[in-house]
Amino acid sequence: MIGRFAAQRRGLIELLQDQGIRDLAILRAFDLVPRHEFLPEAVRHRAYEDAALPIGLAQTASQPSLQALYMELLRLQPHERVLEVGTGSGFQTAVLAQLVRNVHSVERLRPLAIRAREALDRLQISNVAILVGDGTIGWSRYAPYDAILVTAGSPTIPEPLVRQLRIGGRMIVPVGTMDSQKLMMVVRTNESYEADEVLACSFVPLLGRFGWTEREGSAD
Numbered sequence: 001m002i003g004r005f006a007a008q009r010r011g012l013i014e015l016l017q018d019q020g021i022r023d024l025a026i027l028r029a030f031d032l033v034p035r036h037e038f039l040p041e042a043v044r045h046r047a048y049e050d051a052a053l054p055i056g057l058a059q060t061a062s063q064p065s066l067q068a069l070y071m072e073l074l075r076l077q078p079h080e081r082v083l084e085v086g087t088g089s090g091f092q093t094a095v096l097a098q099l100v101r102n103v104h105s106v107e108r109l110r111p112l113a114i115r116a117r118e119a120l121d122r123l124q125i126s127n128v129a130i131l132v133g134d135g136t137i138g139w140s141r142y143a144p145y146d147a148i149l150v151t152a153g154s155p156t157i158p159e160p161l162v163r164q165l166r167i168g169g170r171m172i173v174p175v176g177t178m179d180s181q182k183l184m185m186v187v188r189t190n191e192s193y194e195a196d197e198v199l200a201c202s203f204v205p206l207l208g209r210f211g212w213t214e215r216e217g218s219a220d
Helices: 003-018 024-032 041-046 064-074 091-099 110-122 159-163 214-218
Strands: 053-056 059-061 081-085 102-107 128-132 145-150 165-176 181-188 193-201
Touching (some): 003 024, 003 064, 024 064, 064 091, 064 145, 064 165, 110 128
Parallel strands (some): 145 165
Antiparallel strands (some): 165 181
């Protein structure tokens, strides 16, 4: 099954390089993880397009070049512990697992968390823990984290996530309206945090206590 997509996966790696991704560890991680294993059968033939793809329950698997940019901006190191808010398909989770020591991922929707765990287990990726819950409050049991990735758009920078970063820790989070956001790089300081805008983006709403409400997220 992996061989069937080998040429397409190589094409995606070349595209990531064309998009400006230079970190060899990230490129190798994307090459190692078979994205099609994390997608519904109906869209597997599109697995190595640089596109967001539907995974059910009104959720999407993010565009690979944007995921790679997340990781490059965070300058992840092999010894680090990372929190991922929004497991989704589990593909990004699996790529992160190639780059850092431990990945702790929080997913609001149980069916997605189960599917992601099954895919990770099939690939024998063992340095990932998944929690079903409200990602906006993080996973304090394993804090502090060296880096946090938020994979849905938030109205503000969630304060509980900032508090779960170590001093000097980094977080990438889309902040804005439900329709469009700015990708923000947040760095924890002794007293608070610093935040810089990276680029414009559009993600599904981050639902939870420190994000959008269910009512807001389902509004037309």
